[in-house]
Amino acid sequence: MKNIKNILFALAFGSTISLSSCSDFMDISPSNEYEEEEVFSSAGLTQALVNRVYTYVKDGAKEHTTDGLTDDAYFTHNYGQIPVNEANISESDVQWYDNGNCPFRWSDRYKGIRYANLIIKNIGNVPHDDNYDLNQIKGEAHFLRAWMYTELMRGFGGVPLVSEVVADMNDVEAMKQPRNTIKECLEFILEDCKAAEANLPETVSTSDLGRVTKYAATALKARVLLHVASPLYADRTVNTLACNQYDGDRTELYRQAKAAADEVINCGLYELMDCRGGINTERATKWNKIITTNNNEQIWTRQFGMLSMDGIDRNHIPLQHGPNGYHNWSGTTPTQDLVMAFEFEDGTIGTGMTKPGDNQVGNPYNGREPRFYATVGTDGNEWGRPRPADAKGLDPTPLGRLQCGYYEVTDGDATIELSLPDGSKVSFKGMNGIDTRKGPIEDWNGSWTGYYERKLIDPTVDGQNYPQTVPWTFIRLAEMYIIAAEASVELNDLESAAKYLDALRGRIDLKSTKEALTAQGKSFNQADMREFTRHERRVEFAYEGFRYFDVRRWMIAPETNNKELTGVLVFARLKPGKTAYKPYIHNEDTWDYHYYIQSLKFRENRKWDNKMYFAPIKRDERNRNELLVQNPGME
Template structure:
């Protein structure tokens, strides 16, 4: 013990000598891994890095393993225990809000909004290049507007925070702003961004004048919709009618025509500023095969490795999240997440028959399971976008032997069960697959859109670099057409909708009035599938009870050998050998979906209301 004490005293003595001999500023040296906040705004590179970090709130766009499509009637998430069913079955509440991607989460969005506020407070006095200063201010205005928009379309009116809270504040609580105040704030930020970014040269993946206008267009379109016109919303929902603070949800009064006109004008501004889109100058439908190729090219956004995919379709993109080889993000694995299990993929978000049935026939007729011809051959002569978006039984796909062995020389999707002699063979892409049986689709379908069709891209182990489109030109076209319809300008709406349809190889729309409105909504549904539009559209149109709340429909496919025919070995889809039967089946086993009107708005987490007792909860919770 004496020796231990002796050693400690020696160490203390040496330490004391060292401190005494140091310069007085020893303790004032700057940390080598941090930059003082005041220095950030004295250096252009540091200021740029600060604003670059705000972009991280965009994350991977919609390219996460769990996609917003599975909160809608587009897809269902295959794997249990991910809290998606909590929302889809209506059991969500303040203490259990269910799954939400962080690009919508309250706390995550406010963290990024705070960073925007720091930038917008600091940049005016920054001693950096003036052009760069203006550009960074424009980007910060856009990003703040975007993050507030994310909150607005989930929760309704939220607190508008523009100050930077410090330690020792007397009060950190704040009330919610009205829906109207939020819309005005966001659109003002969009206008500021557009003004500041005018004439700026911006790298791919950064915002722009056109992106700022596109965000404004979306916000004003939503603002004009049924859900946010409180007299209309009250008439359609007793939950909203009984809510004592409807000002958080929409407009209590005012002229809807004025709001629709504002939405139309904002959309037209995008069309005028963002070029011409991709192949929207056609006067007649292209061939079905070209329509399919056009749609695949748009979905690839210039990111496909295939020489057969038109890279110029990237002109359709206004703002996107791009992925590069030296990054490690979920966005590079979207093919793995959603692809067929028979290719060793995970079958995460799989299309449901609710969606597939809404693709028209090639002549523009509504598909009908009660029509014997449609029922006998449901994947024949359909909208070309179906073939570019959905993998179904018998659809051709990539060479299977690159990942699963030489078990399917025909390279066809197999989601059915097929007669082989006196027995039955389970398809290679079913949950009874001989390749993998734990992760197959329950629905009979797989997602094709956003997966690089290049046969050399093996989704299971090869990164792909398809950009996620936050905004694309066609969304602005839809926004413009919708506003025209609501303003009674049917001819103008048809003109623009038919541009989209001709590009896809579909015939012109001729309807007027409510019939045109319904055709428009279906057109938007199939064109913008999986792009985080449908969940919000169904709510703002207040059609959610019949869409988001509809029971899931899966597809069962069986192949029965025709008399005198012998099953091919290995199996392949062959209508000269097999009679195929297609049976849509309601399934409540994965999710027993229902719609409750409280689900028009998500609950504010109890964590947030406990921290801020001035927050008033949304209706129904």
């Protein structure tokens, strides 16, 4: 019998399967080894195997995800993301694309697909057991296979569709299979979604949160239909590889995507959270609960526990994304570009503070729409728990405030020199903000952009010592409204598109779509509505794993991924006649706050190459299977 370590980490496709305990859903600690035929002699063991398949679906509650490969974020610690952003990628040097946090990592998704294939092939042989629903297990296997193929297709384009169980992954001849076309992949995924819908329940109990349901399959169908209907797959100038081109009726795909989204919207099982009432920051707190709590807007999530001996499959986002002043790592940090994408409450979008050298005195974040405050942490923001003991008493308030700037004070403990984006230098006696690259706590983990991601974080959790229980949301109802809106725009049904968008905007008391278009100097026509809908999708789903795929399928990546990476430098100078007393707390009555936009090109010199529309297939995979055609430019 194979060694369990090899099974768990190499996942050899032989006759032995390693299973997790079936006592708790998603408990992935191994409990035993079983021969393949034994697994399907027991409904309980088969259930445990489908639990294992769930672990091959990659969530975004990780230190580094696709967001750092977009204009929304900068990842502080590289891990192979800089070469992707600088387009220095090939089949022999795939960098982050072979990282375990990549949602379309080739080897991991095909391992999960192999397990799903095993279940689908053998589920008919499993003896009935009143304690288990074999139809549900079958539906879960079909859904999970569809999900993993969707991720592979979104990352690589057309991929080999393996539906039969390969006895041994090391059998080179058995593994030789060419890439299927986008159309074939779409049809395969839709068939799996149909099978999932037929076998999955409409709802699950609280104890089974995290299991997929019928309408999760319908929602996935809406997502993948919209994706393939997009311009990238119709293009024949940049997208030159035949297997990556869709040759069907894209208009019909938009119709089907809208119909599937409508089916989820109208099923009566989910509802948009009402975040109206109060000032913008109060509405932000309500809106943030969509992401940080279990609620009726979520369609499919991954649930996390608090503690484990090995830390496997726990949500460590407070530690990985939080500010260094709390001993956190500031992994994925917002860019200035994303900051300026959020509207003001009157529907306008700021036109300044967008390029290096732009500056202003006074808070540029006042009057923004609620989603901004729920997504981005800026200097002076309340964080939610007291500072650690070694914070030198700089901010002992019950709710700590982010200190992302540099403070000029006569009794400061350092001489600070700042190089401003205009080339000038400022030298003064002062204090380095505790959450900066010059702060007193683990400055190597400080944010380069001057911002922190807060959307995915419960700021009351001590990220240094405890993981949070915030779920990861794979699918929520708002996406169905955005899908229906985008499809409606492409079908030139603008009134319907506005209706769907207004449902999302109205639940946070924003201006209607038509009012916002007017405020931005745009018209109610297809081109402006297309841009408006895409913008709405960006700010609604920031850090939920959408942007990487969206800029590619819309073919706007030459614009978004060629932008110079920028952040903010905050310099607080005492107002005339004012005195600052320790501890120094963000106070606009005491200081004039100067905000300078600075280039981060020295960290990442971002550039786009059209070869980056599709990820490279690793050379090792092509050596095993010479029938795999490489994506153009990645040889």
